[in-house]
Amino acid sequence: MLVETKAAPDLRRPGRATMTSGQAERVRRAQRAGAYVLLIAATGVFLLPFLWMVTTSLKSDAENLAFPPEFLPSSFHFENYARGWSGSLPFTRFLVNTIVITALSMAGNLISCVLPAYAFARMRARLGAFLFALMLGTMMIPREITLVPKYILFAKLGWVDTYLPLIVPEFFGVALYIFLLRQFFTTIPQELIDAARIDGASEWRILWKIMLPLSKPALAAIMLFSFVGNWNQYLESVIYLRTTEKFTIPLGLGMFSGQYATQYNQMMAVSIVAMMPIVVLFFIAQKTFIRGVTLTGIAGR
Amino acid sequence: MSGVAAVLSRRGQHTLARREARRFHLFVSPWVIGFVLFTGGPILASIAISFTHWNLLRSPTWAGLANYQKMVNDPEFWDSIGNTFYFGLGAVSLGVVFTFALALLLNQPLRFQGLFRTVMYLPSVVSGVATALLWLNILHPDFGLINKLLALVGVSGPPWLGSTEWAMPALILMSVWGAGNTIVIYLAGLQGIPKTLYEAAEIDGASWWRRFWSVTVPMMSPVIFFNVVTGFIASIQAYTLILIMTEGGPANSTMVLGLYIYRQAFVFFDMGYAAALSWAMFLIVIVVTLIQFGLARRWVHYEFH
Numbered sequence A: 001m002l003v004e005t006k007a008a009p010d011l012r013r014p015g016r017a018t019m020t021s022g023q024a025e026r027v028r029r030a031q032r033a034g035a036y037v038l039l040i041a042a043t044g045v046f047l048l049p050f051l052w053m054v055t056t057s058l059k060s061d062a063e064n065l066a067f068p069p070e071f072l073p074s075s076f077h078f079e080n081y082a083r084g085w086s087g088s089l090p091f092t093r094f095l096v097n098t099i100v101i102t103a104l105s106m107a108g109n110l111i112s113c114v115l116p117a118y119a120f121a122r123m124r125a126r127l128g129a130f131l132f133a134l135m136l137g138t139m140m141i142p143r144e145i146t147l148v149p150k151y152i153l154f155a156k157l158g159w160v161d162t163y164l165p166l167i168v169p170e171f172f173g174v175a176l177y178i179f180l181l182r183q184f185f186t187t188i189p190q191e192l193i194d195a196a197r198i199d200g201a202s203e204w205r206i207l208w209k210i211m212l213p214l215s216k217p218a219l220a221a222i223m224l225f226s227f228v229g230n231w232n233q234y235l236e237s238v239i240y241l242r243t244t245e246k247f248t249i250p251l252g253l254g255m256f257s258g259q260y261a262t263q264y265n266q267m268m269a270v271s272i273v274a275m276m277p278i279v280v281l282f283f284i285a286q287k288t289f290i291r292g293v294t295l296t297g298i299a300g301r
Numbered sequence B: 001m002s003g004v005a006a007v008l009s010r011r012g013q014h015t016l017a018r019r020e021a022r023r024f025h026l027f028v029s030p031w032v033i034g035f036v037l038f039t040g041g042p043i044l045a046s047i048a049i050s051f052t053h054w055n056l057l058r059s060p061t062w063a064g065l066a067n068y069q070k071m072v073n074d075p076e077f078w079d080s081i082g083n084t085f086y087f088g089l090g091a092v093s094l095g096v097v098f099t100f101a102l103a104l105l106l107n108q109p110l111r112f113q114g115l116f117r118t119v120m121y122l123p124s125v126v127s128g129v130a131t132a133l134l135w136l137n138i139l140h141p142d143f144g145l146i147n148k149l150l151a152l153v154g155v156s157g158p159p160w161l162g163s164t165e166w167a168m169p170a171l172i173l174m175s176v177w178g179a180g181n182t183i184v185i186y187l188a189g190l191q192g193i194p195k196t197l198y199e200a201a202e203i204d205g206a207s208w209w210r211r212f213w214s215v216t217v218p219m220m221s222p223v224i225f226f227n228v229v230t231g232f233i234a235s236i237q238a239y240t241l242i243l244i245m246t247e248g249g250p251a252n253s254t255m256v257l258g259l260y261i262y263r264q265a266f267v268f269f270d271m272g273y274a275a276a277l278s279w280a281m282f283l284i285v286i287v288v289t290l291i292q293f294g295l296a297r298r299w300v301h302y303e304f305h
Helices: A021-057 A079-085 A091-122 A128-140 A143-156 A164-172 A175-185 A190-198 A203-214 A216-231 A235-240 A249-259 A264-289 B002-049 B066-072 B075-106 B113-125 B128-138 B145-152 B167-177 B180-191 B195-203 B208-237 B240-245 B257-266 B271-299
Strands: none
Touching: A021 A264, A021 B075, A021 B113, A021 B128, A079 A091, A079 A264, A091 A128, A091 A164, A091 A175, A091 A203, A091 A216, A091 A249, A091 B002, A128 A175, A128 B002, A128 B208, A128 B271, A143 A164, A143 A235, A143 B002, A143 B257, A143 B271, A164 A235, A164 B002, A175 A216, A175 B180, A175 B208, A190 A203, A203 A216, A216 A264, A216 B180, A235 A249, A249 A264, A264 B113, A264 B128, B002 B271, B066 B271, B075 B113, B075 B167, B075 B180, B075 B208, B075 B257, B075 B271, B113 B180, B128 B145, B128 B167, B128 B240, B167 B240, B180 B208, B195 B208, B208 B257, B208 B271, B240 B257, B257 B271
16 A cells, blocks of 8 residues: 655765764754754744733833833833732633633544544545545635524524533534644554554554554644634634623633723733643643654664 | 455455445544534525625525625725735745744754743734734834834835735734744654654765755655645635734725625625625635645655555
8 A cells, every 4th residue: 555656755866975073063063053043033033922911011001001112111010910810800710611611622622533534544435535625625614604604503502601602513523633633644654554454453443552642743733722722712702602700711801901991911911821821731732742753663664 | 266256355345445434434423423513504504695685683685696796896806815815825835934944943952942932832822912912013114123123224114014015015924923833733743754764864875955855845745735725724714813903904905805704794794795705715715725735646745545
């Protein structure tokens, strides 16, 4: 089943003049220095919005309105954090709600995306190509346009002002994640699967013992996207949730700007607190992106 | 005898294929059930809506092809398609190259690697409102950071969001900057390349550039392909940041199709026309995606055929 493609690397070519180890070391050191310079420059650009959020969150109410805005506040107002979080809006309650919805949705996403992705990547069926095209098709339809019919459907089911419209659909696969996982599953060498099949392994076993362990970085990426997506979910929450007790953090932030249109300092303070879980999760997840998913037993490739 | 064996083995293959198909259906069932329950119905409904006049308040009335006729004769619609392609091509080509380079950098075994990666992801986490406010400040013609920096080297910067020429490039720059998810996908992809390939290439004396083109790119091609396809879909549909930043102006120069649909649906409450426009967008996206799948045969390298 292995087909050599045009893209298969052909690396044999006359060896270049070999460098002495001293030269090689110097080249390596120069490359590393270059990488650091580029990374630090990029970091500056990428860190800017966050720094700006932090400085805005520390400004006084009066400085908030100044135009043109100054980057640094003249005095630091850490009380903005307490004022924003425990002001007129119950953000602790919102936090609990957000955690519940996000945890259930993430679990649903993970279960319901792995199986179809494996099927689309490695199984053959007459309807396979058609269903895959259909799934990609659903990604191409602007979400706004199914919003109203979807609302009518969930209203008829009596699901408005419950978490069901936010959680239940998450258990039935997300096209984008299925497509992403499928792409990763297609890069796993076919020999590994064939060998397992010859040993009599079931599809479940192949999925559990070969595909998933070798796709850990992709799984981590999907968990991250699912977490961020559900944590920041705004549009659907605004449509389906009515009672303030049931609100999530993004909805709270939205209300905040409605109530105090100009108090960006408090809004930014709460935003920073709300994004901390994502930053921590990302820091943990990125560790799976470390070189070393080694594929053993496939010599000569 | 051999004939019987051939028939038997053919039948054996047949049942094997049948069993594989059955398993396929079992495995894809979560998505298929979800499609039937939650997606298929609303999609069919939106097709029906595109043949009606509907303002959400009164019940819809039959319009026949009126919405589609209106669309064909609507110059703003055609302009918005041009703008959509400008934005999509700019954002995807710049984004795919820039984020790939960043991912390669972030994949080097350097110190503080985790910290660097986290920082690059930050823009994707910062709330949309904060992002928009920040960029409005950065792009401000007189006080903005970019024009201040340009002034230092003696260049008087353009009015960015205030000019029909520079508003779109500014939005494209912004979109590239918030592409943390693309970096994550590339990083995940880079982990899947067997080290043995690089070792073999090194033994053969392949230079860094050669290893990049002959190992990294072909091995990453399914992932690059994913980013190109989904990047295009997302940028053709994108409108929220544009809505906050420019509202389609100045002089409709950043009025992309997604924003035009949003306007028809939720500003003018012309749901029928918005639905018809959405199907036009769907058609555009599907044609672009089919072309990409066609081209993929030439450059995407899969392990399985």
